[in-house]
Amino acid sequence: MVLARGTKLVVATHNPGKVVEINDLIRPFGLDAVSAGALGLPVPDETEATFAGNARLKAVAAASTAGLPALSDDSGIEVECLGGAPGVYSADWAGQTRDFALAMKKVADEVTRLQGWTVPGPRANFVSVLCLAVPGRPVQYFEGRVYGHLVWPPRGSKGFGYDAMFQPDGHTLTYGEMEPHAKHATSHRAIAFAKFVDACLRQS
Numbered sequence: 001m002v003l004a005r006g007t008k009l010v011v012a013t014h015n016p017g018k019v020v021e022i023n024d025l026i027r028p029f030g031l032d033a034v035s036a037g038a039l040g041l042p043v044p045d046e047t048e049a050t051f052a053g054n055a056r057l058k059a060v061a062a063a064s065t066a067g068l069p070a071l072s073d074d075s076g077i078e079v080e081c082l083g084g085a086p087g088v089y090s091a092d093w094a095g096q097t098r099d100f101a102l103a104m105k106k107v108a109d110e111v112t113r114l115q116g117w118t119v120p121g122p123r124a125n126f127v128s129v130l131c132l133a134v135p136g137r138p139v140q141y142f143e144g145r146v147y148g149h150l151v152w153p154p155r156g157s158k159g160f161g162y163d164a165m166f167q168p169d170g171h172t173l174t175y176g177e178m179e180p181h182a183k184h185a186t187s188h189r190a191i192a193f194a195k196f197v198d199a200c201l202r203q204s
C-alpha cells in the first residue's frame with residue numbers, strides 16, 4: 001500500500017511524546033498528519049498481550065472511526081533480567097497519572113531486589129511496532145528494536161517515558177540527554193519507521 005504525498009494520515013496515539021516523534025519522522029514525506037487527539041477520537045483500551053496486538057487495536061479503531069488511513073505505535077522497554085518486563089505494560093508501570101519518574105524507580109528497585117545494581121546496568125531494549133490500518137485493506141506491521149543498558153539514577157530531561165534511564169549501545173548519552181535528531185537517528189521507532197517508509201512512502 002503506497003501513501004501518496006498529501007494523503008491525510010491519522011497518527012493514532014494520545015501519547016504527546018509519540019505524537020511529536022512520529023510527526024518529526026513523517027514531516028519530510030509530505031503527508032497531511034493529524035493526531036487522534038486533535039480529531040477527538042476516543043482512547044482505546046489496550047487489551048492485547050503483544051505489541052502488535054495493541055498496535056493493531058489502536059490503528060484499526062482510529063481508521064474505522066475517522067474513515068482515514070491511521071498509523072499507530074505500540075512500544076515499550078524490555079529489561080532482560082526482568083524477563084522482558086515491563087514490556088507491553090510499560091505505560092501501566094507509570095500508574096494512572098503516567099508518572100515515569102515512578103515507573104523508572106520501580107524498574108530500578110525490581111532489578112536491585114533481584115540481583116543488585118552493578119555498573120554497567122542491566123541489558124535492556126526498546127521495541128516499537130507500528131501498525132498501518134487503511135479502511136478496506138489488510139493491516140501492515142513494521143517493527144524496530146534498539147539495544148543498550150539501563151543507568152541509575154536517570155540522566156537528562158529531553159525525551160519522554162523511560163528515555164532518561166536508557167543508554168543505547170555505542171553511545172555515552174542516554175536518550176534523555178540526546179538531542180531529538182540524535183535519538184531519531186538510532187531509535188526503535190525510527191527503525192520501524194524506516195521500514196514503513198520503504199513499504200509505503202518511498203515510491204510516492
Ligand code: IMP
Nearest residue numbers: 073074075076077090091160161162163
Ligand atoms: P503504549 O505504547 O502507549 O502502551 O506506551 C508505551 C510506553 O513505553 C510509553 O508510555 C513510554 O513510557 C514507553 N516508551 C515507548 N517508547 C519510548 C521511547 O522512545 N522512549 C521512552 N519511553 C518509551
